[in-house]
Amino acid sequence: MHGMVFEDLAVEVMAELPTDEARGEVLTLVEAVRKDPRAWLDVRDPGSVEEIREAFGARCWIQYMPHSGAIEVREIGWAG
Incomplete structure (x- = not known):
């Protein structure tokens, strides 16, 4: 997947998702974020220089950092 980097925790969560459908839902969200990374809520702590x-x-959520032309997926959550 071009323009995406997954942190170790995110990779572990992806591997533990219960079905291919669940992985597909997460990857669909990741792709939507990659196309427009700044359309989503900025949740960084006040004073932080990292854009999170x-x-x-x-049924899922991701926490990520946008970089020029790419995103770094830090965490994945699954509620399904």
């Missing part, structure tokens, strides 16, 4: 954002799908 969160995006939500129907």
Whole structure:
């Protein structure tokens, strides 16, 4: 997947998702974020220089950092 980097924790969560459908839902959200990374909520702590954002799908969420032309997925959550 061009323009995406997954942190170790995010990779572990992806591997533990219960179905291919669940992985597909997360990857669909990641792709939507990659296309427009600044459309989602900025959740960084006051004074932080790291831009951290969160995006939500129907049963999943991701926390990521936008970089020029790419995103770094830090965490993935699954509520399904």
